[in-house]
Amino acid sequence: MATLSTSSLLWIHSPKPISPKLALFTATRFFTPKKSSSIVMAAPPATTATEVVPAIIVGGGRVGKALQDMGKGDDLLVKRGEAVPLDFEGPILVCTRNDDLEAVLEATPKSRWNADLVFFQNGMLEPWLQSKGLNDAEQVLAYFAVAKLGEPPIDGKTDTNPEGLTAAYGKWASAIATRLNAGGLSCKVLDKEAFQKQMLEKLIWICAFMLVGARHPGATVGVAEKEYRSEVSSLIAELASAAAAEKGITFEEAMEDRLCAYSRAVAHFPTAVKEFKWRNGWFYSISEKAIAEGKPDPCPLHTAWLKELNVV
Template sequence: MTGEGGEGEIDNETTEVVDVVPFATIVGNGRIGDALAKAGNCIVLGRNDKIDPNGDGPIYLATRNDALEVIIDECPTNRQKDLVFLQNGYLNSLLETKNLTTNTQVLLYLSVASKGITPTDGVTTYNPEGLTTACGEWATNFQQRLAALDLKCNVVSSIEYRPSMYEKLIWISTYMLVGAANDCRSVGEASKNHSQQIENIVNELVLGVSVKEGITFADGTMNRLQSYTDVVADFPCGVKEFEWRNQYFYDLGDDTVPIHNTLLKECSKKGLLSFDLP
């Protein structure tokens, strides 16, 4: 693959486990950071620790979204190209502002119930190859780290990554919203009891993104998202990190995504949101 995840041949096969995984710096020692560190050959930093300007290799950012801007700003300029973004949500605006749009990005389709627990991989009946996806210079490095943990990762081009990114954003925005609106304890409960509402919103968001971004989603979006939900059925519901998740769709406008926006407004009126809508 190319350094920017651009053109050229892409190897989608899971990398074989190597005796020693390539070195990496991991920022964040929560559930995800701890899980990645178990593969070894790494240094783990707290979000307030300094990144070595003389270091090399990828810097995996296993932190909350709201910590990213400070980490980027305090990262030595020569190391910013090595920052790897693992967060859920819509990061495009931040990456554009920081001139980091070609950095390695990862869609993590795995669940870690609590720190120290073995991760549940995003391997489903519909996608036995797994759903975790990475693009960019350090994508293969990340793939090897996951392989050492017996987890799967697909390395793709930046062009292939875009619809996958929006699809993950659709999943977390839709299932969290429908679950919260219907007082569901988990995404599995939301899926079981409100499948039609979920499908209506997913279809609406896919169309809205396709028109705005000029991208085409592979057939089977609903099947992929539903199969993943079955794997992480106990994941709790709640509309969180609005500016990183649902706001992208909310800003498409009521005419474009009326079902999504109406449901968000209903949740707001009922006091189910911890934030005010714009």
């Protein structure tokens, strides 16, 4: 992949160090064999640009511009401070930074919140979404890279997932997949349970790889995967166990392989613990809750390394 930015690689990385990602877990009670039934449908390649549903695109950065370029010229780009119209039908693709989401809601007619908003952000959005009454919010896990504004995106395909990792969930998921296909990108349409598992895997990847890399100044994602694999593996196991227990889910087997393969695909990404509230902060809150209840910290390595770096 090209040089990325966390804001432009949804998973998207930016020239600035942006966030964490990760790699392993083998305790069988947290995994089940991979099931193709979790995929509601595999989006077929778009045949013509006319199939792309017009959309409102909120955010004119790398990702927003790339999505606009995949359309047929009838999308509406909404920039910072502008209102989202009530009468423009279709999905509302939110491509802003996480900390701008409050402003996006304020600028969007409430009647469209649950009906049309589609969130492209990285990290754990669930607590925030639920606090806004968006319990069934539509989301996209974007594993593609946009190196520079206006350049075509690069698909985040890996040696373990050559079909691509990008996934969408919700009413507009098929329309999103068609748009991405028109831009030469892959996209799976998943049901809610399958999407949540993949979202958590990506969160673990971000949190684990960024934290391990940050412990070793100058380490890229690739260096963390190659030279500090044991640290990454231990942290992934810890975070996967905590996430599985917290959400009452069972992850599919070979998580470490999938996440390390993605790390090799984006090996040059810098590492740094960023957007704590939306990423590592979710796991740290699980630790705090357990400790407050007199229970052992379910993520002791994670907590210790955050303290080592003065993040908490």
